[in-house]
Amino acid sequence: MKKDPVLFWIVTGMSGAGKSQTINCFEDFGFFCVDNLPVELLPKMAELCSRSGRPLQRVALGMDIREGGFLRDFLGTVEQLKKQGVDCKIVFLEADDRTLQRRFSETRRRHPLGTSVQAGIHQERKQLLQIKELADKIIDTTNFTLAELKQRIRELLDARDAHSDMQLSVVSFGYKYGLPVDSDLVWDVRFMPNPNYKRHLRDKTGLDAAVRRYVLATPQARRFGKKFFEIVTESLPHYIEEGKSYLTIAIGCTGGRHRSVVMAEELADYLKKRKFKVRIHHRDIDR
Numbered sequence: 001m002k003k004d005p006v007l008f009w010i011v012t013g014m015s016g017a018g019k020s021q022t023i024n025c026f027e028d029f030g031f032f033c034v035d036n037l038p039v040e041l042l043p044k045m046a047e048l049c050s051r052s053g054r055p056l057q058r059v060a061l062g063m064d065i066r067e068g069g070f071l072r073d074f075l076g077t078v079e080q081l082k083k084q085g086v087d088c089k090i091v092f093l094e095a096d097d098r099t100l101q102r103r104f105s106e107t108r109r110r111h112p113l114g115t116s117v118q119a120g121i122h123q124e125r126k127q128l129l130q131i132k133e134l135a136d137k138i139i140d141t142t143n144f145t146l147a148e149l150k151q152r153i154r155e156l157l158d159a160r161d162a163h164s165d166m167q168l169s170v171v172s173f174g175y176k177y178g179l180p181v182d183s184d185l186v187w188d189v190r191f192m193p194n195p196n197y198k199r200h201l202r203d204k205t206g207l208d209a210a211v212r213r214y215v216l217a218t219p220q221a222r223r224f225g226k227k228f229f230e231i232v233t234e235s236l237p238h239y240i241e242e243g244k245s246y247l248t249i250a251i252g253c254t255g256g257r258h259r260s261v262v263m264a265e266e267l268a269d270y271l272k273k274r275k276f277k278v279r280i281h282h283r284d285i286d287r
Contacts, residue, residue, distance in 0.1 A: 013093030026060035035062035092135035138182040169248040172264035174256025174284040183250035206261025256284030
């Protein structure tokens with residue numbers, strides 16, 4: 001009888017972005033967890049988990065820059081494990097510089113690179129760039145509570161266990177506050193008429209019917225919506241074929257309160273009607 005492959009979720013990313021809390025979330029969901037595992041022990045861990053008897057098939061491992069050989073050996077070791085049939089997924093945790101500095105200040109911890117906190121953050125970002133680019137999922141914990149982090153991990157695991165299904169996240173945002181770092185696809189809707197210039201709409205949001213009617217009133221907005229939604233739905237089966245179980249689609253306008261909210265709601269409704277699992281989040285609607 002063929003055994004199911006060992007499933008490794010490797011949790012890594014920026015120091016201070018919430019790796020220990022994320023490992024705790026995986027443990028709450030029934031995973032066997034090890035934090036701060038040296039890279040050189042990763043193959044041995046996979047071997048122990050796959051032995052006959054009572055194999056450990058759901059494992060979460062915390063690994064980061066504190067371990068000496070991490071930057072040098074991590075990607076090569078993960079690639080070798082995949083060739084050996086180990087199902088490895090990388091979750092990369094991110095947060096903005098200000099949040100990371102605040103978290104280090106609150107805990108009174110030194111940065112693991114041994115420099116000042118600010119210099120350490122900048123240096124670590126550069127060193128982890130290649131790992132971040134190859135991660136299966138990036139999670140931005142900047143504004144997360146612990147409950148929200150746990151919910152995101154739950155969604156991640158639900159999507160992975162569904163196999164043929166895909167968990168979609170549709171996010172509206174304001175360009176003036178920066179791009180969502182965990183987005184896979186980004187669309188700009190700043191060409192649409194801006195309700196902010198209409199006095200009776202300025203204090204409303206894209207969740208209000210009057211704002212929605214105003215944004216969608218022009219022919220170019222309706223044409224864009226039709227083509228945009230078709231492009232997204234036509235591409236999703238190909239992402240699924242490539243083994244992607246979760247996708248974040250970010251839609252941006254200037255402030256993230258009007259146009260992007262309307263189009264995010266329209267896209268989410270469109271996808272739900274086609275039986276996709278969709279989570280929607282308006283990042284900057286209250287700013």
